[in-house]
Amino acid sequence: xxxxxEHLIRPENLKTQEDxxxxxxxxxxxxxxxxxxxxxxxxxxxxxxxxxxxxGGEYIHRCWQCGSCTNSCTVNEVNPDFNPRYWxxxxxxxxxxxxxxxxxxxxxxxxxxxxxxxxxxxxxxxxVMKATAHWLELKxxxxxxPSMVFDEVFTEQVIQTGxxxxxxxxxxxxxxxxxxxxxxxxxxxxxxxxxxxxxxLLWKMGLANVLRPRTSGWAGARDAIQDYVDEKNAExxxxxxxxxxxxxxxxEAKPGQQMAAE
Amino acid sequence: MSTEQRPYRxxxxxxxxxxxxxxxxxxxSTKEVGKALGLKLDEVKNWNCCGAMEVKNIxxxxxxxxxxxxxxxxxxxxxxxxxxxxxxxxxxxxxxxDYDLKHDDESRQVVxxxxxxxxxxxxxxxxxxxxxxxxxxxxxxxxxxxxxxxKNSLKGLKVANYYGCMYTRPRHIFPEKDxxxxxxxxxxxxxxxxxxxxxxxxxxxxxxxxxxxxxxxTLSDSDTSTLxxxxxxxxxxxxGADVIAxxxxxxxxxxxxxxxxxxxxxGYKLEVKILYFTQLLGMAxxxxxxxxxxxxxxxxxxxxxxxxxxx
Numbered sequence: 045x046x047x048x049x050e051h052l053i054r055p056e057n058l059k060t061q062e063d064x065x066x067x068x069x070x071x072x073x074x075x076x077x078x079x080x081x082x083x084x085x086x087x088x089x090x091x092x093x094x095x096x097x098x099x100g101g102e103y104i105h106r107c108w109q110c111g112s113c114t115n116s117c118t119v120n121e122v123n124p125d126f127n128p129r130y131w132x133x134x135x136x137x138x139x140x141x142x143x144x145x146x147x148x149x150x151x152x153x154x155x156x157x158x159x160x161x162x163x164x165x166x167x168x169x170x171x172v173m174k175a176t177a178h179w180l181e182l183k184x185x186x187x188x189x190p191s192m193v194f195d196e197v198f199t200e201q202v203i204q205t206g207x208x209x210x211x212x213x214x215x216x217x218x219x220x221x222x223x224x225x226x227x228x229x230x231x232x233x234x235x236x237x238x239x240x241x242x243x244x245l246l247w248k249m250g251l252a253n254v255l256r257p258r259t260s261g262w263a264g265a266r267d268a269i270q271d272y273v274d275e276k277n278a279e280x281x282x283x284x285x286x287x288x289x290x291x292x293x294x295x296e297a298k299p300g301q302q303m304a305a306e
Numbered sequence: 307m308s309t310e311q312r313p314y315r316x317x318x319x320x321x322x323x324x325x326x327x328x329x330x331x332x333x334x335s336t337k338e339v340g341k342a343l344g345l346k347l348d349e350v351k352n353w354n355c356c357g358a359m360e361v362k363n364i365x366x367x368x369x370x371x372x373x374x375x376x377x378x379x380x381x382x383x384x385x386x387x388x389x390x391x392x393x394x395x396x397x398x399x400x401x402x403x404d405y406d407l408k409h410d411d412e413s414r415q416v417v418x419x420x421x422x423x424x425x426x427x428x429x430x431x432x433x434x435x436x437x438x439x440x441x442x443x444x445x446x447x448x449x450x451x452x453x454x455x456x457k458n459s460l461k462g463l464k465v466a467n468y469y470g471c472m473y474t475r476p477r478h479i480f481p482e483k484d485x486x487x488x489x490x491x492x493x494x495x496x497x498x499x500x501x502x503x504x505x506x507x508x509x510x511x512x513x514x515x516x517x518x519x520x521x522x523x524t525l526s527d528s529d530t531s532t533l534x535x536x537x538x539x540x541x542x543x544x545x546g547a548d549v550i551a552x553x554x555x556x557x558x559x560x561x562x563x564x565x566x567x568x569x570x571x572x573g574y575k576l577e578v579k580i581l582y583f584t585q586l587l588g589m590a591x592x593x594x595x596x597x598x599x600x601x602x603x604x605x606x607x608x609x610x611x612x613x614x615x616x617x
Contacts, residue, residue, distance in 0.1 A: 099367075118518040118520075119530065154518055154520050154534070155359055155471075156522075160475065161474075190526035191526040191527065194360065195364055196364065198358065198361065199361045207323050207355050214525065228570050232570055236606070240602075240606070259352055264425045265354070265423075269420060272368065273365065
């Protein structure tokens with residue numbers, strides 16, 4: 045069958061032959077585009093459970109593959125490779141290596157919730173995207189995405205003081221991601237702002253950098269949230285068997301044991 | 307209904323972090339519009355961040371706790387049964403926290419546990435109703451009364467009303483929406499259109515009312531955000547709008563930032579202006595551009611407002 049929707053298939057899975065004759069029949073040209081058959085042996089049968097153990101992934105098992113999420117997706121419109129329906133499918137099948145091919149873009153979900161609005165099964169695909177991005181980082185498949193760094197900078201400040209101060213967040217984010225703060229478009233924006241603002245307001249905004257806004261009497265909440273965060277982090281590590289993996293890696297790294305085995 | 311009998315005449319006010327920073331003009335114009343209309347705001351004492359779009363990515367239940375603390379103070383310490391949040395993020399998170407506490411045992415347990423350790427009374431689902439600044443004005447003053455108070459009509463001003471994501475999605479956390487005539491719609495929101503039409507503006511047919519501006523990744527994935535903002539700005543211009551009216555500080559600063567970024571980085575210069583709906587409404591009520599903080603916006607609307615005879 046001719047493949048009209050070639051963009052749905054990865055280029056390396058397409059085989060094109062200029063001259064192909066089978067049983068005396070020339071099947072080259074338009075008909076010579078084939079998907080190469082392959083055998084998948086490296087299933088991770090725990091993949092769905094691992095994603096479901098992370099916040100946001102809880103309802104992945106409800107999916108019946110209607111594709112409403114991808115159909116409504118904001119990021120899919122910008123980048124057709126961003127395909128929540130397909131990733132949910134891969135996770136439920138346990139096809140980890142296939143999922144890893146898209147590891148660099150999964151974090152790009154903008155949380156617009158169009159998928160969650162459209163989903164007839166309440167899968168909360170937006171949450172699944174966040175859980176999957178989180179899983180990729182915990183398992184060491186990707187470094188922390190810029191988005192995760194931003195979320196961490198933000199959350200740390202909220203836990204510490206109860207409030208956020210945008211200037212401080214932007215500075216910490218650029219510092220942690222090793223970016224130049226003086227980006228031309230940011231400078232231009234500040235210039236346009238400063239040109240019109242009265243000195244009093246600028247002074248007030250400047251002062252906010254010295255006196256950090258904070259919720260008073262926050263210490264109790266801070267400690268209680270931190271306790272909860274620590275507990276949850278331990279749970280996630282356990283669900284993903286991270287400590288076992290670390291132990292395994294250590295064992296493999298010990299030269300003495302290798303010799304003993306020989 | 308006489309004005310005094312209307313709901314929301316005095317509500318707890320939760321400005322949120324953004325309105326003390328980049329969204330300062332929204333805070334100022336919201337308060338001024340309230341003053342001009344005789345609607346009273348009682349700021350939530352010692353409030354904290356609602357968790358915005360970031361904390362939920364670390365753990366959604368911390369976000370539920372953060373939002374519930376704000377509602378607990380309004381209800382248990384100040385005796386309010388309505389909280390008004392002008393920021394879409396705050397509004398969304400308070401709504402979502404209330405929904406989760408009503409429907410999810412684990413959320414209740416986490417909130418109870420952190421609240422009791424933190425030493426304040428826990429928030430029970432349903433103690434307060436969270437409303438947006440749009441509900442506050444639409445229900446608190448009503449269109450008829452609002453019309454009679456317009457001193458400086460926005461006649462001749464073409465407006466594209468931009469609502470963003472968090473005001474309508476996901477549907478299940480807004481049970482009062484989609485309830486037929488008079489209620490807000492999640493697919494075709496119209497409360498801002500209604501209010502600005504009363505103020506004399508001409509609302510253009512704008513197809514991207516609830517499109518995403520990429521606000522969550524405004525700094526971490528700037529190119530995607532710029533692309534999404536460009537879509538919105540171009541659609542507004544194509545619809546013939548002079549100005550995009552906003553009702554969220556994140557959307558507003560996203561549109562402003564990426565309008566500059568699109569020009570600096572990709573060479574797309576778009577002329578459409580960006581103003582908070584409270585700024586437009588305030589000017590229609592006779593307040594000066596300065597009073598509603600037009601000078602605090604990055605987008606310079608003054609020449610356009612002068613040309614239209616509004617400023």
